[in-house]
Amino acid sequence: MRVYEAVGETLKRLGVNVAFGLVGSGNFKLVDYMTRCCGIRYYGARHEGAAIGMADGYARVSGKLGVCTVHQGPGVTNTLTALTEAVKSRTPLLLLAGDTATGALYHNLDVDQGGIVSSVGAGVERIRSADKTIEDINRAVHRARIERRPIIASLPIDFQEYDCDIEDPAPFVASAMLNPRPSEEAVSAMADMLEIARRPVIIAGRGAVLADARAQLEELGNRVGALFATSAAAKGFFAGSPFDLGIAGGFASSLAVQLFSEADLVLSFGASLNRWTMKHGNLFPSSAQIIHCDVEPTSIGRVQPVTLGVVGDATETAEALLRELDRRNIKSDGFRTEPVVQRIKGFRWKNDFEEKSDEGTVDPRFISLALDEILPEERTVVVDGGHFMEFPTRYLSVPDAAGFVPTWAFQSIGLGMGIGMGAAVARTDRLALVVIGDGGLLMTLGEIDAAIHLGIPLLIVVMNDAGYGAEVHHFRSLGLPTDIVRFKGSDFAAIATAMGARGMLVRKLDELEQLKSWLAAPEGVMVVDCKVNPEVEGDFLEEAFAAEV
The missing domain is CATH 3.40.50.970 (Thiamin diphosphate (ThDP)-binding fold, Pyr/PP domains)
Structure with missing residues (x-):
C-alpha cells in the first residue's frame, strides 16, 4: 500500500x-x-x-x-x-x-x-x-x-x-470525552440570581448549538419566564418559539432592542458576547446582571464584563440549573407578561422602516422580506460579507440553526460562494440560497461554473449596489469621495446565462415573481441580479462607524 x-x-x-x-x-x-x-x-x-x-x-x-x-x-x-x-x-x-x-x-x-x-x-x-x-x-x-x-x-x-508496512490497520477509536459540568457553587449562584430576577433573557450562541441544548434551554426559559435570543452564528436556534426575539445585537429588531433594554438578568450559553452581539456594550442596561456560561474558561468575560462566569457545557449547565430550581421550587412568569406577549405577537419587520425603492432599483430590505415569503421553509441561507448582509440576516427566516450560515467571522467578502456550495452538498433536502454582494461575486465568478457542476439546485441572489457598499457609506460619512469604490455595474444575469446557469434581473419588486416558476421545480443554478438602492444604509454599519470614532 x-x-x-x-x-x-x-x-x-x-x-x-x-x-x-x-x-x-x-x-x-x-x-x-x-x-x-x-x-x-x-x-x-x-x-x-x-x-x-x-x-x-x-x-x-x-x-x-x-x-x-x-x-x-x-x-x-x-x-x-x-x-x-x-x-x-x-x-x-x-x-x-x-x-x-x-x-x-x-x-x-x-x-x-x-x-x-x-x-x-x-x-x-x-x-x-x-x-x-x-x-x-x-x-x-x-x-x-x-x-x-x-x-x-x-x-x-x-x-x-513510499510503501506502508501496515496493510489493514484497525480503525482509530478516540476515548469518550465527557462534556464539562458546572460546579455546584456556580449552579447555586445562578439559581440565587434567577430567584430574584423579574425580566430574564437567555442568549444562545454557537456553543449551545453544538451542545444540542435547545430543549434544555427552552425548559429553563419556560421555568423562569425568560425571553430568547441568539448570537448571529446561532440564528434559528429558537425558531418557532413564541418567545424568540431573534438575533441580539446590531441585527436585532426595534422590538427586541426595546425589550433588551428592560432586562434585569442575561443568561448567555455558548455565546462569546462580543461587541456585535452586545451592540457595542449598549444592548442591555448597565444594571442588568450577566451570567456567562461557556466550555472554555478563556472565553468568559473576554469582551464583555460579566457578573458570574460559569464553566460548563450548555446542556449540562441548563440541566443542573433546572434541578436546582426544582429543588428550591422556583418558577416564575418572569418577562412573559401579557403586554410583552402581545408586543411580540404584533411585531412585523415591515413596520420598522419605510420603503426606499426608486427608478430602476429596489429596497434591499423589501427584497429580503419578499424572498422570505416565496422561498420554501426548508432552506439553507448562506450570507456573504458586506454592507448588505444585515438585510438577509434580519429578514430571512430559517428552520433551525443549521439553516443559517454566516461567512463573516473574518469580516471578509467573497467567501459565500464556496461556503454556500458546501452547505448545499451537506443538505440536499433543503434549497440552498447564497446571498452575496456584487463586489463579493466579482471576486468569485468562476465558482458559478463549479456550482453548475455540483448537480445540486443553488439559488444565488446578488445584492447589486454597483460598489463596495460598506466603503461607500463609510467614506461618505467621513466626507470623502466615493468614486473609487463604486462600479459601473455588471449584468450578473447575463454573465450567469453565458456560463450555463439561469439568470434573471430584478429592478422592481414585482419582478421577483419570475422566480416562483424556478422554485416550483428548482434545477441547476439560478442567479438573481437585484439592482438595489445604494442609498439604503444598514443600521449595524452606522452603529459600527459611530463606535469607531
Whole structure:
C-alpha cells in the first residue's frame, strides 16, 4: 500500500464520504484513489479559497468533518482567507496538501506550509514516516474534531509513493470525552440570581448549538419566564418559539432592542458576547446582571464584563440549573407578561422602516422580506460579507440553526460562494440560497461554473449596489469621495446565462415573481441580479462607524 492509498483508506475508515478541493500534481493520485477506490465523493472548486470554503460550509451544516485537498505551494497560500474564516468559525476541518519533494532544493513551489497556516491559527500535524502515516492522519482528524479548527497535513509528492508496512490497520477509536459540568457553587449562584430576577433573557450562541441544548434551554426559559435570543452564528436556534426575539445585537429588531433594554438578568450559553452581539456594550442596561456560561474558561468575560462566569457545557449547565430550581421550587412568569406577549405577537419587520425603492432599483430590505415569503421553509441561507448582509440576516427566516450560515467571522467578502456550495452538498433536502454582494461575486465568478457542476439546485441572489457598499457609506460619512469604490455595474444575469446557469434581473419588486416558476421545480443554478438602492444604509454599519470614532 502506498502512502497516498493509506491516506484514502484511513479517511474511509473514519467515516469520510465527501471531500472538496482543487487538483494539481501534488494531490492528483490521492484524489483519484479516494474517488475510485474509497467511495469518497469529490467536489472541485475553481479556486482553492472556494475549496476550503466548501469544506467549511459542509462541516458547519452537516456537523461532520470537512475535508479539503489542494496542491502544494500556491495551492496552500490560496486557501488562506477562507482558512482563516474556518479558524475563526471553529470549524473541524482537515486540509490535505501536497508538498514539494523531500529532496528538492530551491523549488519554486517550496514554502513553509506549516508556518503559513499556523500564522492564521490552523493546526499542523506532521506525518513522521510512511509507516506512521495512518496513525498521524488519525491524529490529525482527531485533533480537528476535538480542537474544532482546521488541521493541515502536508504530503511531499515523493513521500506519497513510499510503501506502508501496515496493510489493514484497525480503525482509530478516540476515548469518550465527557462534556464539562458546572460546579455546584456556580449552579447555586445562578439559581440565587434567577430567584430574584423579574425580566430574564437567555442568549444562545454557537456553543449551545453544538451542545444540542435547545430543549434544555427552552425548559429553563419556560421555568423562569425568560425571553430568547441568539448570537448571529446561532440564528434559528429558537425558531418557532413564541418567545424568540431573534438575533441580539446590531441585527436585532426595534422590538427586541426595546425589550433588551428592560432586562434585569442575561443568561448567555455558548455565546462569546462580543461587541456585535452586545451592540457595542449598549444592548442591555448597565444594571442588568450577566451570567456567562461557556466550555472554555478563556472565553468568559473576554469582551464583555460579566457578573458570574460559569464553566460548563450548555446542556449540562441548563440541566443542573433546572434541578436546582426544582429543588428550591422556583418558577416564575418572569418577562412573559401579557403586554410583552402581545408586543411580540404584533411585531412585523415591515413596520420598522419605510420603503426606499426608486427608478430602476429596489429596497434591499423589501427584497429580503419578499424572498422570505416565496422561498420554501426548508432552506439553507448562506450570507456573504458586506454592507448588505444585515438585510438577509434580519429578514430571512430559517428552520433551525443549521439553516443559517454566516461567512463573516473574518469580516471578509467573497467567501459565500464556496461556503454556500458546501452547505448545499451537506443538505440536499433543503434549497440552498447564497446571498452575496456584487463586489463579493466579482471576486468569485468562476465558482458559478463549479456550482453548475455540483448537480445540486443553488439559488444565488446578488445584492447589486454597483460598489463596495460598506466603503461607500463609510467614506461618505467621513466626507470623502466615493468614486473609487463604486462600479459601473455588471449584468450578473447575463454573465450567469453565458456560463450555463439561469439568470434573471430584478429592478422592481414585482419582478421577483419570475422566480416562483424556478422554485416550483428548482434545477441547476439560478442567479438573481437585484439592482438595489445604494442609498439604503444598514443600521449595524452606522452603529459600527459611530463606535469607531
